[in-house]
Amino acid sequence: MDTIGNLPAGSSNVGVVLAASGISKTYKQGVWPFRRRNHVLEGAGLSLNRGEIVGLVGENGSGKSTLMQILVGALPADAGSVELHGSMGYCPQRPVVFERLTCDEHFELFGVAYGLTREERRAAQARLYDDLDFARYADERADRLSGGTLAKLNLALALLPDPMVLLLDEPYAGFDWDTYLRFWGMVGRRRESGQAVLVISHFIADEERFDRIIELREGRTAPK
Ligand SMILES: Nc1ncnc2c1ncn2[C@@H]1O[C@H](COP(=O)(O)OP(=O)(O)OP(=O)(O)O)[C@@H](O)[C@H]1O
Ligand SMILES: [Mg+2]
Structure with a gap:
């Protein structure tokens, strides 16, 4: 897999802050002869533009957290590329x-x-x-x-x-209603200042809060 690199300055994709394509990941479990392969991602990809709020949805176990860890460089992919333009921050599903x-x-x-x-x-x-x-x-x-x-x-x-790009894995799962609204206020201010946010969640209640929603299913991503 390509290392995380910067998009060239002045490229035609100047609005793109994060671009990933062809991401594949298989977890191997157990030892021979009981070895099992779990093909979690099979050519997934997504892009984020400046000032965009994008949702990534998928059922439990569909590979959302795996994809996020690959996007931030915390987990190596088997194939694919990730390009980043600007700084990145991320919020893991399990607090560290x-x-x-x-x-x-x-x-x-x-x-x-x-x-x-x-x-x-x-x-x-x-x-x-x-x-x-x-x-x-x-x-x-x-x-x-x-x-x-x-x-x-x-x-x-x-x-x-x-950071310019913020990836949040199930950020509002434990929030009460007031905090949920505060969260969206903060996300809205980032959009206004041209920053990008990817919100990963197994459920999306307020679709109108997002510019786009991407669904992860059977290892692949598609617009929802
Ligand atoms: N470190 C690991 N080793 C082996 N298998 C793993 C590992 N991490 C995740 N998996 C498996 O990969 C699949 C996808 O897991 P992942 O955590 O990416 O899903 P998710 O979409 O984030 O799920 P959730 O909505 O429950 O957070 C699951 O079948 C899971 O058991
Ligand atoms: Mg997860």
Whole structure:
């Protein structure tokens, strides 16, 4: 598979921020003679343009998280290519946090990892606490957060460096109604500023919130 590369500047695809095609992935399980192959992706692909909110739907086990991990470079594909134009952030389906660190400490740690200055990090952190309404948990350890608040921290950490392309795997599964609306407010502001968001979910309730919806079925992607 091609390594994640940048689209050439001034290319005709100047509005494209992420383009993937021909993605295939087979998981091999067990040992011989009981080896089993699970062909999860068989030529899947998608593209994201600036200022676009795209949904990726598919039933449980259809390969959505597998595709997202390949798009972000966390999992190698067997075939296909991924091209990225600009910075990328992602929110995994299972939060990756350090259970003994507080929310504040996560922001500090991730701010350093993303190369933000202390001022940049503090400003983004304050905005994210406000946007997702969880400042009161700033000093709470991650292992003492409720599932919904943990999901807020997971999302906030992906948003901290303000990436051009944001991939979110089941972002609102644990959110209450107020947080769900706050989430869409944040996504709408990203669209207005020309950033792109891919929302991965096994169900999409509000189709009108998306510019396009792509369905993953039997290893392939198609417009819904
Ligand atoms: N690391 C792995 N090793 C082996 N098989 C895997 C692995 N990860 C996922 N699978 C299998 O690949 C298939 C697709 O899994 P995946 O998690 O990508 O689906 P999904 O569409 O994200 O599902 P969900 O809606 O439940 O989140 C499933 O059959 C799953 O069991
Ligand atoms: Mg999944």
